[in-house]
Amino acid sequence: MPKPAPGLPTREQILDFIATSSTPAGKREIAKAFGLTAQQKIILKAMLKDMADEGLIDSAPGRAFHKMGGVPKVTVLRIVDADDGGNVWAVPENWHAETPAPRLRVRERKRGALGVGDRILARTEEAGNGWIAHPMKALARGEELILGVLRQEGSKLWLQGVEKKERREFQVSDAGEGKPGDLVLAEKAGRPPRITARVTEVLGDPFAPRSFSLIAIHKLGIPTVFSPETIEGAEKIAKTPLGEGFGENGREDLRHVPIVAIDPADARDHDDAVWATSDDDPKNDGGWKAIVAIADVSFYVRPGSDLDREARRRGNSVYFPDRVVPMLPEILSADVCSLKQGADRAALVCHMQIGKSGELKSWRFTRAVVRIAANIAYEDAQAAIDGQIDHPLTDTALKPLWACWRALYKAREKRSPLDLDLPERRVVLDEKGRIMSVAPRERLDAHKLIEDYMIAANVAAAKALEAKKAPVMYRVHEEPSREKLVALKDYLKTFGVEFALGQVVRPATFNHILDKVGEVDFRQQVMEQVLRTQTQAYYAPANHGHFGLALGSYAHFTSPIRRYADLIVHRALVSAYKLGPGGLTEGEAAGMERIGEGISALERRAMEAERDTIDRYVAAFLAERVGQVVETRITGVTNFGFFATVEGIGGDGLMPVRDIGGEYFRFDEAARKLVGEHSGTEYASGQRLPLRLAEANPVSGALRFEMVDGKGAAPERDVKPARVIKRRGRPANIRHQGRKR
Missing domain, CATH: 2.40.50.140 (Nucleic acid-binding proteins)
Structure with missing residues (x-):
């Protein structure tokens, strides 16, 4: 270990320390090794970020660093191959870098003890141009199953994986009840060169309607069944009176306010509802008063309960064209917590004062009981504002909402967030699950209106918690790395578009690029390249801002029915403002970083599942052509x-x-x-x-x-x-x- 230095270590010293440390090296370990002061630790943090952006180091779960392209000192590995020469090979079980996961040669303590699919905790070391793994502990075998379709050739059955990149077929040693053409789950068995597949579950006809989402669900291990204990807990808590546990004051009664929920026509749950009116108070210099009412999920899903553990295990709801895999049981997600027209519902409410120019001037949070005046589809709300249809709430609710939104939109334009107008595909099914159409989803002003109200409430939630010095689960979107900016510069040069690397990069920088490009054939390609230049957003208790939205503080608050991150923010607000039961526990506050890493990974899983399923529906739609x-x-x-x-x-x-x-x-x-x-x-x-x-x-x-x-x-x-x-x-x-x- 290096001796404490009077000044900051060089990059070379940091790399040497990370490479030679016998234990995982995080920021704390590096600072301790070099004897850094509190002020130097701040500079070290910036140095480590720059080194990560430049591709010199990468971070592992737990915020320990390792050389870019390498693996953590201690990590979980999965055995993927065992060759005829007796060599056993493994890959990291979790690998989120853009480069392919490295293969590590495992030094078995007992030859032949490890087989394909086994999991181990191992100490790793770099050796020459490769990596060596020293097993420390055998772990329970994971759900390393192959999802594929059975194919018959002569008297033999073969399993063809559903992955686009899976070219290898496995001979089936045990088909169980599977027949040729069936979609099945199977596990690998044996050692090379005799690795075979044993069918563990028959899923049915892969071409049947509503099967495509099942492929993604099984492939990625998305849990779909709630335990009897969780269902029983949900049914019991759903009967809780709305005022229980609030003392004399109870909930704020907002049932007289014409709050409306504007959602997709096929929405299965309703997290949020909105209301606005002009502010006539001369002290406030005009502007608007607005309410964003969010389902009070924290009242029903208490920390440490079976409901809470299952919600955290899922991380979020997953939305497919033919189904939803909810984060919460249906009695909560689609009923008691869903803000339905005419029903009394528990809500956590953000009261905001919006200035004439759309700035967020003040906010406060209360727990309330609301009675939604109407659930309105985006298309209907837009048609009512455009005068195409009559709606009883046009004058009393919709027009004031639009007036306030125009100010919010003006403020949005001023800060110039990233503006990528990439179309979202919408798959329309009939009642039997057959594909009727695949087309880009129309984006209306009504969509933008709800988006801007939600953004304002999310900003208010983050700033409110900061003011109370309370824990915050931020939604973080860091600025692009230099490496990606260099790649973008090279890409744009092929179209004759200049991009200077020395400038301070803001979202408006990319918007100006698109303005330069104009309406040309390759405009969408440039937008997609700009999107690839961005970093991936994640959840964390440390605030690094939201680059894409051009916001300094941002936290997800508006969708607690379908996102665990929002539920954590609700609990933090309940605790910070002493709003009653269901607040953040000390254990949750201490484990925010670990919780953030977990739900970020689950979000990536959901995105992959939704994207893959859309691809399958599109392929099925095009199969007739x-x-x-x-x-x-x-x-x-x-x-x-x-x-x-x-x-x-x-x-x-x-x-x-x-x-x-x-x-x-x-x-x-x-x-x-x-x-x-x-x-x-x-x-x-x-x-x-x-x-x-x-x-x-x-x-x-x-x-x-x-x-x-x-x-x-x-x-x-x-x-x-x-x-x-x-x-x-x-x-x-x-x-x-x-x-x-």
Whole structure:
């Protein structure tokens, strides 16, 4: 361990310490090792952030650091392979970096003791160009199951995985009750070269309506069944009188206020409702008074209960076109906690004073009983404001809401948050679960209105807790790393758009880029590249601001029915403002960082499940058009081909370079385009072109295209992967290697 230094350590010293430390090295351990003062610790924190942004280090769960591309000193590994030579290989069970997870060679204490799928706690060390793992403890075997479809070939059954990247099939040693064509869950068994699959559960027909979400649910291990204890607890707590535990004052009675809930027409739960009116108090210099009423979930879901443990285990509700996997049992999520028209409901209410220019001037929080005046669909609210339909609450509720929102929107425009108008796909099903349409979701002013009221309430919640010096579960969105900005600069240069790296980067910086680009064919590609430049938002008790929204303090408060993070913020407000039962416990306050890491990971799981399911529905919708020519747009170009999406519908498909035509294609890495060696034909991001849809696989969600003139028909013989030849000062050349005869 290095001796305490009179000054800050250099980056090299920090890297050496992290590499040689026998225990996980976090900020605290680094500061202690170098004997830093309190002021120096602040500078160290900034240094570590810069080193992470520059790709020198990465952080593991628990905020311990390790070299970028490496693994923590002690971590959980999963055995993924055991070769004929007796070598056992493992990968980190949790890996969130953009680079592929490294494979570690496991030094078994007893040869043959570990098999594929086993989990171990191991101490790791870097050795040469690789990594070695020393097992410390065997862990319970995880749910390492393969989700796939059974296929018969002769007298044998094979399992084909549903993953787009899964090319390997496993012979089935035990099919159980599974039959060819069934979607099944199976576990791996045996050791190389005899790894087989044993069916553990038959899920049914993968092409049946409502099966696509089940694939994602089982693939990602999303819990769908509540225990009897949890259901019993929910039914019992749902009967609790709204005023129980509040003493003489009770809840604030807001049942006379015409608060409305504006949601999607097919909403299954209603977290939030809004109200606004002009502020006639001369002391306040005009403006508006607004209320954002949020379902008081913390009143029903108490810390430490079965309900609470199950909600934290799920982290959030997961929304699919055909179903919702709720965070809370239905009696709460769709009934007692849902703000329904005409029903008395418990609410945690944010009272706000909005200035003439849309600034948030003051706020206060109360627990109340509300009676929602109406549940209105976005489309109906918009139509009422536009004078297309009559609604009894247009004058008393909707018009004041719109007037106040125009001020909020003006303030939003002034701070210039990131403005990426990327379309969201909406899958419409009939009553039997069959696909009727896939189209971009329309974005109305009504959507923006609710979004801006929710943002204002989220800001108020964060600032209110800060004022009380109470714990806050922030929604953090850090600014882009320099590495990603460099990549964006190189990308924009191919379109002739300049981007200076030395400037202070704000959300408005990216908005100005889109203004420069204008309305061109590749505009959406630039927007998608700007989106990829952003960091991933997460939950944490340390405030690093919300870059995308251009806000200094931001916490999710408005959706406690479907997000555990919001429930934590509710509990913090209840405790800080002494609003009655169900507040934040000392244990929760002490474990905010761990809770934040957990729910951030669960959020990523939900996003992956929702995205994969939409891809499967899109592929199923397009399956009827296989063989037809469709209009596409190139979304990405690589050395092995280009990806394209069907215009107006979505779904990414590959057009392999080997199938493009009869000439060699050079891959221009900087410009991200393929160039024909003889013809000069180019395929670049953003380009529109007709392609023939050759394949649409609903089980994996994958599409494959062919060229319209037939030159792109896939060859019958196998083709080895293209080899990329790098040449100094020139783009890479892609050469086809010899085909197997």
